Amino acid sequence: MASIRRTLSPAYHDRQYQNGANSPFSPSHHKLFTSGKYTSSLLAVNLRRKAWRKSLYRCLVFFALGLLLGMTPFGHVTTDIENRDVFFEIKPPHVNVQLDSDNRSDRMSKRDEILLDAVSLGVDFRNEINTVESYRYDFEPRKQLIVITPTYNRAMQAYFLNRLAQVLRLVQPPLLWIVVEENAASYETAELLRKTGVMYRHLVSQKNSSSVKDRGVHQRNLALEHIERHRLDGIVYFADDDNIYTMDLFDSLREISRFGTWPVAMLAQSKNKAIIEGPVCNGSQVIGWHTNEKSKRLRRFHVDMSGFAFNSTILWDPKRWQRPFSNSIRQLDTVKEGFQETTFIEQVVEDESQIEGTPTSCSRILNWHLHLDAHNLPYPRGWLLPRNLEVVLPVE
Numbered sequence: 040m041a042s043i044r045r046t047l048s049p050a051y052h053d054r055q056y057q058n059g060a061n062s063p064f065s066p067s068h069h070k071l072f073t074s075g076k077y078t079s080s081l082l083a084v085n086l087r088r089k090a091w092r093k094s095l096y097r098c099l100v101f102f103a104l105g106l107l108l109g110m111t112p113f114g115h116v117t118t119d120i121e122n123r124d125v126f127f128e129i130k131p132p133h134v135n136v137q138l139d140s141d142n143r144s145d146r147m148s149k150r151d152e153i154l155l156d157a158v159s160l161g162v163d164f165r166n167e168i169n170t171v172e173s174y175r176y177d178f179e180p181r182k183q184l185i186v187i188t189p190t191y192n193r194a195m196q197a198y199f200l201n202r203l204a205q206v207l208r209l210v211q212p213p214l215l216w217i218v219v220e221e222n223a224a225s226y227e228t229a230e231l232l233r234k235t236g237v238m239y240r241h242l243v244s245q246k247n248s249s250s251v252k253d254r255g256v257h258q259r260n261l262a263l264e265h266i267e268r269h270r271l272d273g274i275v276y277f278a279d280d281d282n283i284y285t286m287d288l289f290d291s292l293r294e295i296s297r298f299g300t301w302p303v304a305m306l307a308q309s310k311n312k313a314i315i316e317g318p319v320c321n322g323s324q325v326i327g328w329h330t331n332e333k334s335k336r337l338r339r340f341h342v343d344m345s346g347f348a349f350n351s352t353i354l355w356d357p358k359r360w361q362r363p364f365s366n367s368i369r370q371l372d373t374v375k376e377g378f379q380e381t382t383f384i385e386q387v388v389e390d391e392s393q394i395e396g397t398p399t400s401c402s403r404i405l406n407w408h409l410h411l412d413a414h415n416l417p418y419p420r421g422w423l424l425p426r427n428l429e430v431v432l433p434v435e
Contacts, residue, residue, distance in 0.1 A: 181211060184214045203284075209286060216232075217262045256372045274348050284345075287403070292348050298347065301396065303316055303404070317346050325396050
């Protein structure tokens with residue numbers, strides 16, 4: 040097989056290079072080769088950047104064009120929905136049911152029972168808004184109740200105060216319980232009041248009550264003075280700690296505007312009968328009084344101390360109620376026992392026309408006045424008995 044060998048040209052073979060200046064393998068030739076590669080890579084990068092920018096510009100142009108087209112109104116849209124009541128009505132088709140019955144009237148009646156009535160879903164935005172606004176602007180805050188309780192150290196004091204405190208805890212706020220002790224504040228009473236969870240004020244009356252038949256007179260007057268000095272606004276109610284109260288009583292107190300009263304059931308001193316003392320009403324108008332023969336002709340108003348309540352502003356704002364005199368309203372310690380109520384009420388109202396009977400027609404007993412205190416049992420220190428009660432109960 041023939042082979043062809045190509046020899047170097049004498050021109051290249053015999054060419055001499057001085058110091059390698061014109062040699063193809065010289066550093067100058069190497070720089071030319073490398074610079075060419077770098078230039079081509081830069082061109083490729085620039086081309087890619089231009090293509091990316093071009094596509095980005097196109098996207099932005101189309102996005103702006105679509106946004107403008109979407110915001111351009113091409114027709115008339117009714118927007119008076121706010122001025123109309125929206126009402127949706129769904130009427131399902133009648134259901135045809137074939138009943139095998141010989142009686143045609145019976146078949147028609149059964150068919151009428153099976154037919155579905157039209158279901159309508161009404162949405163009345165205007166009525167809903169009016170309802171919300173009525174609830175928002177017709178809200179009235181509850182009146183504050185100011186309950187005054189005179190108390191003194193005795194055997195049943197802890198039981199009475201705890202029982203009354205549990206009742207007051209169930210009353211809707213706001214409620215202020217003013218507890219007044221005589222001579223000095225006992226640690227036991229202060230500790231009990233702190234644990235009740237009821238907003239209270241603990242006062243002490245320094246006046247001697249030994250010569251007064253109703254020992255709570257000075258204590259109630261101190262509470263009235265406290266209300267007048269601090270201008271407390273609310274309904275004042277004298278609640279002795281040995282009485283029994285219903286929750287409906289405290290709800291009805293907030294309905295009183297000036298002076299309200301109601302009948303009270305009392306257990307007689309003989310413990311063998313109950314006596315009702317209080318107003319006889321026609322609606323909310325007082326037309327008479329429940330009383331006994333003993334006090335029929337002597338008392339002007341036949342009301343128990345726990346059978347009335349009044350607005351506290353009568354004590355410190357006489358101009359509002361057009362009182363003819365501005366003297367302080369207090370209970371009198373010079374009157375006989377049983378006349379504290381009527382002499383006090385005579386300072387607040389003029390006659391029955393200014394008295395409100397509650398509840399309607401004064402037909403319910405809201406509290407009881409029971410004489411259950413143990414007078415002969417000494418007051419135990421710290422309300423603790425040294426030993427258990429010696430009581431034997433038979434087991435049935």
